[in-house]
Amino acid sequence: MAETRHTKVLIIGSGPAGYTAGVYASRAMLEPILVQGIEPGGQLTTTTEVENWPGDTEVQGPDLMIRMQDHAKAMGCEIIGDIITKLDTDARPFVAHGDSGTTYTADTVILATGARAKWLGLETEEKFKGFGVSACATCDGFFYRGQEIVVIGGGNTAVEEALFLTNFASKVTLVHRRDELRAEKILIDRLMKNPKIEPLWFHEMVEVTGTDMPLGVEGINVKHTKTGKITHIPCKGVFVAIGHAPSNELVKDVLETHMGGYVVTKPDSTATSIPGIFAAGDITDWQYRQAITSAGMGCQAALEVERFLAESEETDAVAAAE
Known part of the structure; x- marks a missing residue:
């Protein structure tokens, strides 16, 4: 039977950006749902030695991603092995359709779908x-x-x-x-x-x-x-091994993109052209494309989501009082 799940923040993707967003959104008590996608763990699961992750002189890519997943889960992030096949962005709450038949409704969305090989x-x-x-x-x-x-x-x-x-x-x-x-x-x-x-x-x-x-x-x-x-x-x-292209299929026709399909975010922000939708990691980063920068953007996105939701609640409260 088809199921509908609602969350304050839906994280789509499970690389460093997605899992870091899961950690921070959970710490903010937002009870996020993270849908892993077709490649749980992202590109690092197909990498061996990672030598530029702070705190680890050398770590295996798959091991690092398992640690990130476990960390997000320990903080309270619900991690679901599903694939989002369609995202409706016309109105809030946003509606995401899972390949499993589950429908996810969300007050905010963090896109962390990464990139794929060219x-x-x-x-x-x-x-x-x-x-x-x-x-x-x-x-x-x-x-x-x-x-x-x-x-x-x-x-x-x-x-x-x-x-x-x-x-x-x-x-x-x-x-x-x-x-x-x-x-x-x-x-x-x-x-x-x-x-x-x-x-x-x-x-x-x-x-x-x-x-x-x-x-x-x-x-x-x-x-x-x-x-x-x-x-x-x-x-x-x-x-x-000629590079990667952003995995933007869910939003390429609704969000502003540039540089060959990377999602545009506002200056010094992860906010996209649609209020309530944020983008972090390789789906937006055409320049650096590093695990550490993706994780940083995941943190930034979660903090911005927390602020966005708080401001929305204040606006709703004022409107109700009037």
Whole structure:
């Protein structure tokens, strides 16, 4: 039987922003409901070593997210394993529809849906997804023990994945459109010193090649970005690490966005273009995209929700008195 749940604050998403918002909203006695979404824990669940989380010299991404979840739950946040498929924002309370059939009504909403991996859009990339083509080294790297593999990209994600994959692969080729990486200097230094990694500059992947019976990758074709020359690289796995796009499907047609779909928030605030809806983490952060900044925004969103609800109650009280 379909169920309807009401809450003062509905948190959609369960990365560092969502769980931190859950902690702070619970401490404010707002009794929040947090709906985890399709990937509980967010992007950090597909990351191994995290070395830039304050207080932990090194921590595994999945372990950190379990700790955050447990913390939010201990504070009183109700955490539900559901997926919000639609969000009605025309009037308050807002109405969110869950894939489970549950309807959630909320006086305020904190969007913390994060971001998802980008793909190149190649027909052969799509063909071999899950059969040699992946966007998650920590998910699939184990399958390539002793094999030659390729990583596509030049930012932090690509370098981190290349370094991680050296734990399994015999050789990792990093294919990048330029001759300069956009990653943090410490990561670049590690990559350049790793004997298993070979950078291939000024190239882009144009095709994944492989077998049909059974379906599997045998190599890729890359094109030189200056000369146009095509080169074949034998490999058993291809990891696409070209960045992420905001997971804005619920609000892209109703909230103001910019920079390719990131939700716009007011200056020095997490408030969006609709009063009562707040955004925190990678759905709004096109610039930093760090776990610590996401957590900070989750805190900020919860504090702003608390203030928003208090002011709304005062306004309602004054209106009732008149």
